Amino acid sequence: MISMFWDIFITRLKIIIRNKSTLFWTFAFPLILATLFNLAFSNILESEKFSPVKLGIVNNEEYKSSDIKEFIEAVSQEGDNQIFIPTYVSNEEEAKELLNDNKIVGYLNVATEILINVKASGLDQTIIKYTIDSYYQMNNVANDVINYDLANLHNGVLDKINNGNYFKNITNEKTNNIVIFFYTLIGMTCMFSGFSGISAVNDIEANLSKKGARISISPAHKGKILLISLLTGFLVQFVALLILFFYLTGILGIQFGTNNLLILLIMAIGCLTGVCLGSFISSLLKLKEGHKIGIFIAITLTFSFLSGMMVQGINYIIEKNVPLLARINPVNIVTDALYSLYYYDTLDRYWFNIINLGIIIIVLSIISYLCLRRKRYDSI
């Protein structure tokens, strides 16, 4: 008995390993994608360092004699605190032209009632508004304070203007949202074990492949062969996941929760779900293998997209508006479980996700079983 198990196991393993291109893409693709993500996002955290905004200034008589001139010059000085890169023009038409050509983000004209002109609403424009607002407001504050009590000129109150930190951020999310992208990548890689699920089913079904026909007439029990094939597929994919995990944590330095055992558990169950999903698709649909693979890829991509892989935040919107969709999306469940390990101190959410996947596995397996049950073919 054991030797038969072993025989089938080794054979299936050989089949997978010999299919060099599948192997390459199962192992290499997640690593390539992880590297790409890392490259693309590596700078987001550093782009908190903001670059100065190009501001146009209509250098008319009113401006030259205004109070704000000194302020603008101060914040335009090169150095760490530079806010503006000023371009001085002599009249409003020139400023409009520069604005239209996108050489400046907005311009300031103290002579008109409309102080600031911009072309769009965005981060740079907001900075202009905020800085100019602050100038007028803080000027006002200083005047108020001096008028209230002349002693305030000397007692250091004026130094407090624009100086002071009042908020203390106690959220422990140090790495930003970036980790979620990598978690979705793990979720997607778990689904890849479905490819072996598809081929496993194809290989035992007489009406789907010649190999299937041969296996159907062999004395070995079809169910046994299927289970062993699924097992080998699962094992190979799990190894690929382990490699990905070590790459992410060891080399790229992505943060995960601290409980490694639970992380491995969710990855294993995720893999299992992928295998079941693959065999489910394969047993349900009577199509050529190429088409099944195409459909499976489409489904996996959709699941990944809905888990927030390409666009930040989609998973939250779905959780809020269509929670059922979040519950049947295995990529999302794996991502959510990993994130809850990272973010929460308690494990409630994590176990909820594990049970969720368990239910999905059971449902998919039952349906696959019903589709693949003992088939009788005519003996000719």
Next chain:
Amino acid sequence: MIVFKNYLKVLKKNLGMFIGFTVLFIGMSLLYVNLGNDPVAEFTSSKPYVSIVNRDKESSLIDHFIEYTEKNAEIIELDDNETVLKDAIFYREVSFIMIIPEGFNDAIKNKELLEIETMSVPDSSSVYLEMLLEKYLNIVDVYANSGMTETEIISNINNVMKKEAFIVIDSEVNVSEFDNVAFFYRFSNYVILYICVYLVGFLMSTFNNSKIKRRNLVSGTSYLKINMELFLGNLVFALSMWLLYVVVSIILFGNIMFTINGLLLILNSLIFTIMSLSIGFMIGSFVRNKEAINGLSNVIALGFSFLCGAFVPQAFLGSNIVNMSKTLPSYYYITNVDIINNLTNYTINNLKPIFINMGILVIYTIGFFLITNIISRLTLKKEN
């Protein structure tokens, strides 16, 4: 035109899958446009969701602070419970929480401002709000230290906050309205690349299956003619995909697609589609395995998209990444989308970079075709 007809036959046979993929990607694009737009800090944008937890007693100053916050945000009531607060942040129900500590009011009477603990969502749409609130607290700090009483502080703040610079958004093409269109076309970098590389590659690998290829070669039709007809078939396919995508954008965004900016975007995407087609053609001619084609198309589509600024805007990518991505054709496509997005003055100087980038895309296309021809000729020789 037999080869061409044959190509269409193969296409028809696989039509289900192609339609499926197309619908899928257009669906993704629609979702992306509707949900992915999260402006980081815009003074005309929608208000972020915020919660204020007050652990001190009620006071007119705190009330005033809450009122001021309400002018710039939507306030959500949350219980003062760590799990509740953490959950609210986790599920993005609020982007910012402030916890006013006990004794806050008394401290102000002693000219001191206690630290307010905050929790925030990292990607935050509440960055601007935080800046405004810190400015408010700074003003309270200064006033408190100048000797004012609570009532005086409140009335003075009211006066100060009225002093806002008058700002106007002035443009014929509303650039912000066009942002959505640009978003859609940036995402199309992924869609067009994936569809062209995967599906064209898929179709071509059918024809390049060596048995079929040998039968074709032995036939009376010249090799060049076969290649040309295959290319024509691919062109028909790619152009219909492109047309569909453009039609969807017209339905979504309406007349804005017929402005100069819109038309430039359409032209830009046409050139890009043909370029992607050349990549798909190239891949299909020397990769046989269907799974390998799938893997390659994913790597190319996702890779080009991430590195060249389709998902994460170019402004946020590191400078060395941007330099590296200049070797990829998508860089020029996306740069064009960005330029067209902000274009309001249609002078030659402003249009020149757009056409130069389009020219570069054409050069890439020619390059890929040449490579395909050279390699297929080499493999032919080898097989002979």
